[in-house]
Amino acid sequence: MKAYVRGKSVYLRETTVDDADFIVRLRTDANKSKHLSPTADNIGQQKDYICRYLTSRTEYYFIICGWDNNPVGTIRIYDIQNDSFCWGSWILSDEAPPNASIESALLIYDFAFYSLHYKKSHFDVRKENQRVVAFHQRFGAIIVREDEINYYFQYSQEDYLKTRQRYLRYLP
Numbered sequence: 602m603k604a605y606v607r608g609k610s611v612y613l614r615e616t617t618v619d620d621a622d623f624i625v626r627l628r629t630d631a632n633k634s635k636h637l638s639p640t641a642d643n644i645g646q647q648k649d650y651i652c653r654y655l656t657s658r659t660e661y662y663f664i665i666c667g668w669d670n671n672p673v674g675t676i677r678i679y680d681i682q683n684d685s686f687c688w689g690s691w692i693l694s695d696e697a698p699p700n701a702s703i704e705s706a707l708l709i710y711d712f713a714f715y716s717l718h719y720k721k722s723h724f725d726v727r728k729e730n731q732r733v734v735a736f737h738q739r740f741g742a743i744i745v746r747e748d749e750i751n752y753y754f755q756y757s758q759e760d761y762l763k764t765r766q767r768y769l770r771y772l773p
Contacts, residue, residue, distance in 0.1 A: 606663070606708045606716075609773045610698040613663035613676065613708050616654070620664050621647040623672045633692050635730075661712070665693065665705050673697035676709050684720040685755075686713050691733075704771045706740065711765075711772075714758045721758060725751040740764050 606613040616624070621644045627633055628640035640647070654662050659681045665674035673694045680687035688709050693701050713719050722742075726733050727750060734752060738744075741764045742756040 606712045607773060608704045608708045609700075609771060611665050611667055611673065611701050611704050611708075613665055613705065613712070616651055616662045616664050616675070618648045618651050620672065621651060623664070624651075624675060627675065627692055627694055633694070637690065637692060662690070663709075665697070665701060667696070667698055667701075671696065673701060674705065676705050678709065678713055678717075680723075681719075682723065685723050686717070686719045686721075687724050688713065688722060689724055700771055702736070703768060706736075707765065707768055707771055710756075710761050714761060719758070722756040722761075723754065724756075725753045727751055 625640065625642060625644050625647050628637060629642045634640065651662070654660055659679075661678040663676050664672045665676055667673050673696050675690050675692050676688065677690035678686050678688050679690075691705070693705070698704075710722070713722065724737075724742075726737060728734070728747070737754055737756075740756070741760045742754040744752045745755050746753045
């Protein structure tokens with residue numbers, strides 16, 4: 602197992618093939634996955650994807666779990682470019698604790714910046730996903746370019762250190 606990251610009301614654990622059904626259900630929910638890349642409603646394909654992921658040395662695919670050990674979401678680190686990481690595949694179920702979005706974002710940044718020692722993050726968000734665009738802007742991420750569909754963000758470790766202070770109450 603690559604990683605396990607503890608938070609105040611949720612924790613991140615590495616995904617396993619046993620999570621395939623949960624991931625497919627979450628990612629094929631029309632309301633939840635509206636702004637994500639499409640996922641086939643095929644558990645076998647998801648298991649194959651997870652098996653390939655488990656051999657990766659640069660990607661991290663987490664299941665977000667509540668302290669009752671029930672899965673409530675997914676989040677992933679991928680597309681490593683020198684000292685920068687991309688994160689996404691961020692989706693939460695209706696059963697997620699109220700602060701799971703803020704807390705899971707803090708946990709993924711803490712893990713990437715402090716455990717993996719990346720210096721910055723790059724990621725894209727669909728323009729239509731205005732709530733998530735606003736979330737990242739509140740965190741201090743900067744839009745560096747855009748196309749017809751996406752905004753492309755960058756976020757430095759230094760900016761995160763400043764922002765993190767405002768959100769300490771969400772961390773253990």
